[in-house]
Amino acid sequence: MAQVALDNVNKIYPNGFHAIHDLSLEVDDGEFLVLVGPSGCGKSTALRMVAGLEDISGGELRIDDRVVNDVHPKDRDIAMVFQNYALYPHMSVADNIGFALKLAKIPKAEIAERVAKAAQTLDLTEQLDRKPGQLSGGQRQRVAMGRAIVRQPKAFLMDEPLSNLDAKLRVQMRAEIAGLQRDLGVTTLYVTHDQVEAMTMGDRVAVLKRGYLQQVDSPQNLYESPDNVFVAGFIGSPSMNLMNCRLIEHGSGLAVDLDGSLLALPDDTLGRNSALRAFVDKDVVAGIRPEDIEDASIASDAPSDRRIRTSTTLVESLGSEVIVHFPMTVSPFQIMDAEFEGEDAVAPATDDSGNYIYTGRLNPRSTARIGNEIELAVDTSRMHFFNPQDGLALRD
Amino acid sequence: MSTPSTGSRGLGARLYRGLSSVPMWAFALVWLLPSLGLFVNSFRTRDGQRGSGFWRTVPDQFTIENYQTVFEANTVNSLGVSLLNSLAISIPATIIPISIAAFAAYGFAWIDFKGRKWLFIITVSILAIPLQVALIPLLKMYVGGAHLTLPFIGKTLTFIPAWGINGTSTAVWLTHTGFAMPFAIFLLHNYISSLPKDIFESARIDGADHFTIFWRLVLPLSIPVLAAFAIFQFLWTWNDFLIALTMIGSANPDALPTTVAIANLAGDFGRNEHLLPAGAFVQAFVPLVVFFALQRYFVRGLLAGSIKG
Secondary structure (H helix, E strand, C coil): CCCEEEEEEEEECCCCCEEEEEEEEEECCCCEEEEECCCCCCHHHHHHHHHCCCCCCEEEEEECCEECCCCCHHHCCEEEECCCCCCCCCCCHHHHHHHHHHHCCCCHHHHHHHHHHHHHHCCCHHHCCCCHHHCCHHHHHHHHHHHHHCCCCCEEEEECCCCCCCHHHHHHHHHHHHHHHHHHCCEEEEEECCHHHHHHHCCEEEEEECCEEEEEECHHHHHHCCCEHHHHHHCCCCCCEEEEEEEEEECCEEEEEECCEEEECCCCHHHHCHHHHHHCCEEEEEEECHHHEEECCCCCCCCHHHEEEEECCEEEECCCCEEEEEEECCCECCCCCHHHHHHHCCCCCECCCCCEEEEEEECCCCCCCCCCEEEEEECHHHCEEECCCCCEECCC | CCCHHHHHHHHHHHHHHHHHHHHHHHHHHHHHHHHHHHHHHCCCCHHHHHHCCHHHCCHHHCCCHHHHHHHCCCCCCCHHHHHHHHHHHHHHHHHHHHHHHHHHHHHHHHCCCCCHHHHHHHHHHHHHCCHHHHHHHHHHHHHHCEEEECCCCCCEEEEECCCCCCCCHHHHHHHHHHHHHHHHHHHHHHHHCCCCHHHHHHHHHHCCCHHHHHHHHHHHHCHHHHHHHHHHHHHHHHCCCHHHHHHCCCCCHHHCCHHHHHHHHCCHHHCCHHHHHHHHHHHHHHHHHHHHHHHHHCCCCCCCCCCCC
16 A cells, blocks of 8 residues: 655657656555546556656656656556456466566465455456456456456556446446455556546546646546536536637626527626636636536426527437437637647537537436427536636636 | 258358369379379389389389388498487577577567667678578688788787587587578567567566566467477478588588488489488478477467457
8 A cells, every 4th residue: 555646747758749747646545546538648658657667757756755766667566457458368367366476486375375365356266277368358357457456566557447348347347446446445546538437436536638637636526616628528428518608797697698699697606706707798618517408398497598499409318318419609619729739620510500519418308309499498507617718717 | 941042052152162172182282293203212113213103103013122221321321320410400400599589589579778670670681691602601610710810910819719610510500500590580579579568568567577578478479480480490400401511511421411311322323313212201201290299389369368459
C-alpha cells in the first residue's frame, strides 16, 4: 500500500512531441484513481511512466515519498495489467501468476500457496493447469489480474484492462475489479477512455486532454460542476448540449437567448452564481444536460418561459428512457484548440435545413415520435455556463 | 438429411477436390522421378546400371552388394567413418550459429543501444558476400594465421596465430558457422522482433532482466523458427562439398565428410561409378531423420492466448 505522486511530470518524445504537460496528480493510499480522456490524450503514457516503461522527461514521480524517476520497473514494486493481457502463452495459468514470485526467488511452497489463494479469489482454481490459449477472454483477464494481485504490490496500474471484453462481460468485470480493489485496499491507477468505466469505478477521476490535466475530482463532482467545457462535454452520456447563446435580463431575473427563443433562469441564479453578473448582455456558452430536458407534457408544471418548441429528428426508445434528437438554430460551442484545430474540426450534426441537432433524455412515458412537433421543458436551475473565450466554467 | 441440391453440391465439391489434387500428384511424381531412378539403381549391379535404364529393371536383378561395398572398411573411402566426420562438422555448425544468432537477434530486436540500426544493416549486408571469394583467404588464415606488419618500424602484429587447423573438421564447421551467421541473425531477428512487446514489458515489471526474458520467454516462443533454421543449416552443412574439399581436401583423408568421400568412391575414370547411387542414399538418410525429428516443432499458434490480437 502506498501513495503515488506525480509532480509536474512532463513527457517529451525524441521527435519533439510533447505528450504530457506538467501533470501533477496524487493517488492516496488505497485510492482508486481513474485517468480518463479521449485517445491520444496521454493517459497511457502517464501510466507507463509510473510503471517505468517510459522515461520521465521532466518532473518527479514519487512512490511513498521516494523519488523513483530512474528506478527500474521491477524495483518500483508495482504491478501492471495490460490492455491485451500480455500473458505468457507457453506457461500454464499457475506459472503465469507465479512468474514474478519465481523471479523474486520466493520458495516454491510459498509461491504455490499464494498462487492458489489468488486463483481462489479470482475463481481460477479449475484453470490453473491450462494454457492461456485454452481460456476465454474473461478468464484471461482474470489471469492478468491474478498476476498483479499475487505480488501484493504497492500499487496496481491498469491500462484499459476491460476494452477487449464484450459489453456484458465488461460490466461484470468492472464490478469485480472495483470490488477486488476495495477488498485488497491497494492503491490503483486505472486508465480508460470510457467515461462510464471512469465514473463507476473511480474514487476520483482525472480527466486529461492533449496531455493537459483538466480536472480531478470525485465522479459526482465532475458531473455536477465541470471546470470547463471539455470536461462538461466528456463526462456524461449522451453528452451535454453546449450552445452559444447570450445572457440577457428578463423581467426581474436573467434569461438565455437561444437565437430567438428565451429560456428564463430561476430568480436566485445571480445569488447562487454571482460570476454571471459580468456576462449579462454578453455571449456565454450554456450547457444543458440531456437529462435536464423533459417532455413538457410530462413535466406539465414547467413554466412556459422555460420551454423549447421544436420537432424531433430522431427518437431512440431505450425502455428506461427515451433519447430525442431535436434541431435548433442556435449553434453549438465547438471546442477549439489552436494547436490541434485540424484534427478536432468535426462538423456539428445538422438537419436538412441547416439547424443544429441537440439531445434530450425523456421519461419513457413520453409520446415523442420522429418528425412530430414537441415541446420540451428545461430545468434551467441546473444549467451550466462557460466563458466562450477560454472555455472555463463561470462560477464563484 | 440430404436434399438433392446439397447432394449434388457435395458431389461437385468432392469432384473438385479430387481433380484439384491430380496436378499436385503429377508434379510430385515428376519431381520424385530422378530420386526414384537413383534409388532403384542403387540396388543394381554395375553391369545392370550400365546396360539399361532403371525402368527396365527386373526384380530378380536386385542386390544389396553396392551398400555392402560402400561400408567396407578396407579403404579410406569407407562411408562409415565419413558419416561420423560429417556429424562432427554439421552438429557444431548448426548449434553454434543458432546459439550466437539467437542472442544477437534478441539484442537487435529488443535492446536499445547506440548504432543498433546500422550494425544490423551491416550484419545483414554481409549476406551479399559470396562464400567462394573467401575460401582461399580463409584457408590461408587457418594455416598461417593473420598478421599485420606495420610499415617503417617493421613490427608485426599477430591478430590470429597460425592455428594450422586445415585438414580438420574444425576448419569446416568454423567456416560454416561464420557464413551462417548473417542469415541466422536476419531470420531470427524477423521472428523475435515480431513477438508482442507487451509480454516483454509485463516481464520487466514482473522483475525479469534481459537474460531472464531471453531464456524464459524468447527461446520457448521461438522454437518454430529455431527448428526451421536448424533444419536448413543442418541440410546445408551436411550436404556441403566445396568447403569441406577446400579446408580438408587431400590434407587429411581421415577427416573427410561423406560428400567428399562419395565423390572419391567413383575412383579413377569413374571406375566405380555404380557405387554412387548407393552412396547418395546413405548420405541422404541422416537429413531425413533430422527433418522428421524436428518437424514436430513447427507448431502453429504458439502465441495463442497471449494477447488479444
